[in-house]
Amino acid sequence: MKMERCNNGHLYNKKRYNACPYCDEAALEANTGSEGMSSKPFTASNTNENGVKTLAYWDEEQGFDPVVGWMVCIEGAEQGKDYKIRHERNFIGRSEEMHIHIEGDKTISRRNHGVISYNPKERNFTFIPGPEITSIIYINDEAIYAPRELSAYDIIEMGKSKFIFIPLCGQHFEWQI
Ligand SMILES: [Zn+2]
Numbered sequence: 001m002k003m004e005r006c007n008n009g010h011l012y013n014k015k016r017y018n019a020c021p022y023c024d025e026a027a028l029e030a031n032t033g034s035e036g037m038s039s040k041p042f043t044a045s046n047t048n049e050n051g052v053k054t055l056a057y058w059d060e061e062q063g064f065d066p067v068v069g070w071m072v073c074i075e076g077a078e079q080g081k082d083y084k085i086r087h088e089r090n091f092i093g094r095s096e097e098m099h100i101h102i103e104g105d106k107t108i109s110r111r112n113h114g115v116i117s118y119n120p121k122e123r124n125f126t127f128i129p130g131p132e133i134t135s136i137i138y139i140n141d142e143a144i145y146a147p148r149e150l151s152a153y154d155i156i157e158m159g160k161s162k163f164i165f166i167p168l169c170g171q172h173f174e175w176q177i
Pocket of ligand 1: 006007008009010020021022023
């Protein structure tokens with residue numbers, strides 16, 4: 001696997017990301033508020049023996065990165081479309097390099113409008129609003145400014161679109177590796 005090093009010294013997989021995903025991650029972590037959240041980190045990244053962070057719980061080399069849930073567009077430009085949620089951080093935006101790539105809604109940021117994170121240790125999902133977006137994200141009609149735990153069938157409103165959240169993993173099911 002060809003690794004690329006960004007200006008801040010992070011190593012990342014150039015085949016998968018056009019820009020350093022860790023720099024974005026740092027920006028998102030800076031946005032982490034205390035509201036409604038425990039002080040625990042998301043345990044999103046592991047550090048291997050070389051001190052290099054790996055982004056995914058199961059990385060690509062193991063060849064298995066199973067779906068853990070879905071977001072389905074129920075209102076807006078991509079109504080009817082589903083988006084797979086994988087383990088740990090799923091960046092949302094219009095850009096093709098985003099894990100959850102929403103093309104049709106121009107009111108959604110190209111990069112990092114938000115993140116849906118699945119924590120396989122605690123088996124819960126969290127929505128983290130992007131730090132630089134100008135619009136407000138609503139979950140079940142409530143404006144959110146800080147990370148917020150998601151429950152089945154929550155309605156996430158971003159830009160001019162609405163999405164329903166459907167978990168697969170959680171208390172009832174988890175992939176056995
Ligand atoms: Zn970086």
